[in-house]
Amino acid sequence: MNRNDNRKRLQQELFDVCIIGAGASGAGAALDAALRGYRVALIDRGDISGETSSRSTKLIHGGVRYLEQAIKKLDLAQLKQVRHGLAERRTVIRNAPHLAHPLALLTPVFSWFEGMYMSIGLNLYAFFAGHDSFPKGRWLNKADALTKMPTLTNQMHSAVLYYDGQFNDARYALALAHSADEAGAAVVNYLAVTGFKQENGSITTAHVQDQLTDETFSIRAKVFLNCTGPYADEIRLLANPTLDRRIRPSKGVHMVLPREILRSDCAMLIPKTADGRVVFAIPFGDKVFVGTTDDDYTDLNQEPVLEPAEIDYLLDTLRPYLAKTPDKNQVQAGFGGIRPLILSSRTDTKTLLRDHEVEHDSESGLLSLLGGKWTTYRVMAQDAIDRVAERLGSSAKSTTERHYLVGGATYRFEDWQLLQQRFDLPTDICQHLMQTYGDRAEQVARLTVERPVLREKLTEHRPFISAEVIYQIRQEMAVTLRDVLARRWRLELSDWTLTAQITPQVAQLMADELGWDDEYCREQIRAYQTLLRSFVAQAGLAAERKAATRV
Incomplete structure (x- = not known):
């Protein structure tokens, strides 16, 4: 991706669609549109995946919490969301195998009844997943659970094991944008929309400012698609100030602890907390990410950060499940993200649906992709570009379901050995390059020869x-x-x-x-x-x- 070349294209060409926001949904939409043969511009006021999409829990999942709520409340919308997530889980891993993989999760339980309840629920979860390549879960006795995760409390009765997916969210979004670029899209980061020009009741031009040089110019497109997640209302109101707000931002944070806290390749799901949330402790490299919280967040101009009360909450949540609770001084980092929950009458962000919607504003012609979650980014993007296709009068269909992303087409982890033979680099470096860049790792290694x-x-x-x-x-x-x-x-x-x-x-x-x-x-x-x-x-x-x- 060459920023200068793409920026010149933005100033010279008329695009079929200009996508604002290069997170999961925006980058996914750009790839979908480019593969359909449309002329695509993808811009973001910050970096690719610079906000929410790089600050997730790093899980690809159908949503165990949603399944429980769907069954308890006979909520078909929640159940549909679970099925979508589980179906897309396979696709996310298949299309970028260097960035995503299955992950074992343990759920400690403290009674026979609790173990049975969790086992039934997770068997249903596996049933809805259908026949995929994920290993099957099972109910472990206490000894087997401690073998898998030695730091668990001795007070537990047993543990339930199940599988979901784990991925590198920021690099996955980058791979989407990079793949869109290679499919013909003009991708430019650090380009902020400052206003729109309308003709005959529809946006024809976006005015933008380069955040690196302060230069301003205009981008022309037939359709504009807003994919800015929690910041969607800002773009919607810029296009049409009479619109009502649709997004209710929710803050979620993670704290980072040493991997020794779990001493395991498995993650841990804490299924119930004092305030009804679900918390994960997930190995990521040589660390463990613990989160997330779920609270209203109103100041979108401020980056969400880890705060003392949130550390206390997460440590208190871990306490019943570990033999030894970590100390505050073991916290090595933390990060916060903002979920783009769609506004509803519900007062509790924990119960808001994270399903998505494609909104069309008839006054300005702006399309906005609202809500959603990482796991279903591809379906969200497909739905949005289907609406773009309607506006363009095109019948082109999505082909993203089986499209390998940059780095994934010929990836085999074992090829780190070939990398080592050709470039004489240490084992840990070769393995890291393969898992980070996939089949593009050789391009990185070749620089060491030059x-x-x-x-x-x-x-x-x-x-x-x-x-x-x-x-x-x-x-x-x-x-x-x-x-x-x-x-x-x-x-x-x-x-x-x-x-x-x-x-x-x-x-x-x-x-x-x-x-x-x-x-x-x-x-x-x-x-x-x-x-x-x-x-x-x-x-x-x-x-x-x-x-x-x-x-």
Whole structure:
């Protein structure tokens, strides 16, 4: 993806559809539209997957909680959502096998009855999933459960094992956008919509501002599709100020703990909390992500962050399930996201449906894809582009169900050995490159031949090498430090201290490739490290870390 070339296209061409928002739904819609042969523009005011889509629980699932509510309340809408999610779970993994895989989850229970109840529910879950390649779950006795996850409390009666999917959300959205680009879409990040021009009662032009250069210009398209998730109302009201708001934002946060907390390749599902939520503890690399919360969120201009009360809540939730509860000073990072719940009369965000809707505003002609969740992004995108097709008078059908994403077409994890033979890189680096870039890993490794200095690891604690930064700039449209450290890699999400430590090295690589002068480079380092320190302070962890150091 070449940002400059694509930006020129935006200024020169008339597009069939301009998609605003490059998260899961927007990038998915761009790929769907491009594969149907439409001329597609995809823009975002930040990075690709810069907001909600990169801050999920990293699970691909039908929704165990939705199934329970569907059965208890005989709610067919909830049941439909579960079936959609389970059907799409297979597709998400098939189309990008380097970024997604099945994951075992344990649910500890404290009585025979509770175990039976959970087993029946999860058997129903498997039934609705149909015949797929996921392993089948089972009810484990206490000894078997402790073998799989040795840190569980000895107070449990047994545990129920089941399977869902896990994925790297930010890189999955990036693969969607990259695939759309290769299918002909003009993809540009850091381009904010500032207004619209209408002719004959329909939007014909979007006015945009480049967030990197402050330059303004216009994009012409026959149809405009709003895929901005929790920020959808901002675009809707920009197109038509008389519209009512449709989105009720909900904040969900995760805290990050060392992997030793679970000492397992399995995740843990906590099926009931004091306030009726579901919480997961999920291994991700060498960490465990614990979340999520679910609270109303009103200030969309502020990035959602991990706060002290949320840490307390998540630690309290873990306490009954582990033999030893983690301390606050073991929290190494955290992240927050905003769910785009569709507004309804329900007062509790935990009960709001996360199904989606494609809205057409007859006054402006704007289409808006509202609601939804990661697992069903492809169906959401298909529904939205079907509506675009209606507006264009086209009969082209979606072909995304069996379309491999960038990196996935010929991916085999075992090929890390071929990578090692050809480029003489360490095992951990070769495996990391395969799991991150799929069948494009060789393109990254080839840079180390052209410039041997790019073979160097940036830290002994991770298999990241300098060549990746160059590849991410040239091929994946990375233009800021956070693009690399938070989204192309997931380091910011998992370890604030290590992220701050390697920021100067990453900045120097970016400066050399992008032509940053010394003053600008120092400014970027200062700004990003200040941001990381603010995360620590807002989580209330600075005092905890000082106390732990003194001890």
